[in-house]
Amino acid sequence: MGILMAALLALSLLSLGFGAAPLSWGEVLGGLLGTGPTEQVLIVQQIRLPRVLLAWLLGASLGMSGAALQGLLRNPLAEPGLLGISASAGLGAVLALYFGLTAVSLWALPAAAMTGALLATLLLYLLTRGGSSNLTLILAGVALSSLAGALTSLALNLAPNPSSVQDIVLWLLGSIADRSLADVRLVLPFVAAGLALLLAAAPALTLLTLGEGEAVSLGVTLSRLQGLVITGSALAVGACVSVTGTIGFVGLVVPHLLRGLVQHRPGRLLLPSAIGGALLVLASDLAIRLLDTPRELMLGVVTALVGAPFFLVLVLKSRRALP
Amino acid sequence: MSLLSVQGLEVRLGARLVVEGVDLRLDSGELLGLIGPNGAGKSTVVKAIAQLLPHRGDVRLQGRSVRRFGARERARGMAYLSQDDQVQWPILVQDLVALGRHPHRSPWGGSDAAGDAGGAVEMAMRAADVWTLRGRRADQLSGGERARARLARVLAVNAPLILADEPVAALDPRHQLDVMELLRVHCVGGGGAIVVLHDLTMASRFCDRLLLLNQGRPVASGPVNDVLTPEQLRRVYGIEAVTGVHAGQAYIVPWAREKGRGLGGGLDANAN
Known part of the structure; x- marks a missing residue:
């Protein structure tokens, strides 16, 4: 934990120090504290700081949601993307863009994304209510994910204006570049609330290691646990998606890498996964900026390129583990 | 006052009546064996008593209706060992056994040491002979070792009533005897246990009384020789x-x- 935290802070400083305008460390610090020249304060506080803070919030949301959903479903392949939470948040945001709601209010985009995520949650609940199996929940999530993807494609297909289509597609690819502190302020309360709900589920998640029956016999209320994890994930991930677009696989990769550090206890995995997620998003974002590509790569593209093969390896490993 | 009394227990799965008319009493110190063919409803009865299944009928623990218990209070009163042999994540044996202390901890978590006054976790691990395995991962245990670790988890709850669903099904003869002996010790110490068994000799050897189920209904109950x-x-x-x-x-x-x-x-x- 300490090492993860230290690595995150070090990488954050590195991220603050790196950019188009060459600034010395002293100038970065001056900009951060607001004591330097106005131009440097603007660069650090308005351009670089939001990028770092959003990486923290997004990474923490994806990492902790992934760890919590894997614990709930007792399946190392689960993550917000799998249950359709990310895709539904994306659909909500796309609809807001499509109908031009974003021009009406700054809050329209995140509100639409969170509504999408929460509707997905509610639908998942209705589909799996009454103690249905994890398989049902996962299949419902896959179906929901496909539906949200199809509706998003439909919206793009019917979009009257080609340039708005390009905007939407680019946003869907996922990025934390060129965001402002206002975006951070918009997302922060929902991420904080979501992560708090997830942390409240930690002891029950560890008890689920014994299976549902024994966990309930030890005092776990399954409906409360499911409510905490699914609502918490929907709030945190939904809010982030509205600002950053859909970014996949962080919630899959990070808990998997850190599980050994906490002796595989699902409840203890939550906080390290949040920090590790922030670290991974920040590192990916830094890598994008360091790579000398003709056009800056999108964060979601990079995480998917790294994460999808990882996912396949995990599937192969779990296939081999079967009798 | 009996430790456990069950009256008119009835369980439906959908429209199907799978358990009907089960009445039983268990006094402190008693080991009750639940026997019957596959599909007789043994596991269902145990799960219903443990409040894991919706059911009708009156289940009283130490004279109080279990429905009035809060989840944690109920968890301190009865410990349940499921038939399912799997541990879902490869956690350490000592962490697995310590989960049994959960109902004794504050609802807001607290450290793993909290709620373990008197070293219940160590005592349970020593009793079940898994103390030397405490640093091993659950997935690196043999079937017999895992069964004993899971039993140690149940013993760590220190609940007066133990409900064990086929605790010896996967074990070699020596460990079958060990597990039944441990349940016997629990009862001699003033607790009570209901154990689902297939091995009729084990049932005869260790149980005070038996309840024989067939197709969801009790067909015989009483001292071993009257039932078998x-x-x-x-x-x-x-x-x-x-x-x-x-x-x-x-x-x-x-x-x-x-x-x-x-x-x-x-x-x-x-x-x-």
């Missing part, structure tokens, strides 16, 4: 068994499928 009669075995299990007495206790060896005639089915089987 050749007629009952034939009628309920459809088997002929070789029975005998050793050191004052009956042993029952299932020998052949029912032939429709009195004892001595074993000899018939040999003749075939």
Whole structure:
């Protein structure tokens, strides 16, 4: 934990120090504290700081949601993307863009994304209510994910204006570049609330290691646990998606890498996964900026390129583990 | 006042009535064996008593209706060991056993050491002979070791009532005896236990009383010798068994499928 935290802070400083305008460390610090020249304060506080803070919030949301959903479903392949939470948040945001709601209010985009995520949650609940199996929940999530993807494609297909289509597609690819502190302020309360709900589920998640029956016999209320994890994930991930677009696989990769550090206890995995997620998003974002590509790569593209093969390896490993 | 009393227990799965008319009493110090063929409803009865299934009927623990218990209070009163042998994540044995202390901790978590006053976790691990395995991962245990670790988890709850669903099904003879002995010790210490068993000799050897279920209904209950009669075995299990007495206790060896005639089915089987 300490090492993860230290690595995150070090990488954050590195991220603050790196950019188009060459600034010395002293100038970065001056900009951060607001004591330097106005131009440097603007660069650090308005351009670089939001990028770092959003990486923290997004990474923490994806990492902790992934760890919590894997614990709930007792399946190392689960993550917000799998249950359709990310895709539904994306659909909500796309609809807001499509109908031009974003021009009406700054809050329209995140509100639409969170509504999408929460509707997905509610639908998942209705589909799996009454103690249905994890398989049902996962299949419902896959179906929901496909539906949200199809509706998003439909919206793009019917979009009257080609340039708005390009905007939407680019946003869907996922990025934390060129965001402002206002975006951070918009997302922060929902991420904080979501992560708090997830942390409240930690002891029950560890008890689920014994299976549902024994966990309930030890005092776990399954409906409360499911409510905490699914609502918490929907709030945190939904809010982030509205600002950053859909970014996949962080919630899959990070808990998997850190599980050994906490002796595989699902409840203890939550906080390290949040920090590790922030670290991974920040590192990916830094890598994008360091790579000398003709056009800056999108964060979601990079995480998917790294994460999808990882996912396949995990599937192969779990296939081999079967009798 | 009895430790546990169950009256008119009835469980439905959908429209199907899977358990009906189960009444039982368990006093402190008693080990009750729940026996019957596959599908007789043994696991269902145990789960319903543990409040894991919706059911009708009155379940009272130490005289109080279990429905009035909060989840944690109920968890301190009865410990449940499921039939499912799997541990879902490869956590360490000591962490697994410590989960049994959860109902004694504050609802807001607290450290793993909290709620373990008196070293219940260590005592449970030593009793179940998994103390030397405490640093091992659950997925690196043999079936027998894992069964003992899971039993240690149940013992760590320190609940007066233990509900164990086929705790010896996966074990070699030596560990079957160990596990039954541990449950016996729990009862001698003032607790009580209901144990689902397939091995009729184990049932006879360790249980004070038996409840025989068939197709969701109780067909016999009482002292071992009253329940495990050749007629009952034939009628309920459809088997002929070789029975005998050793050191004052009956042993029952299932020998052949029912032939429709009195004892001595074993000899018939040999003749075939």
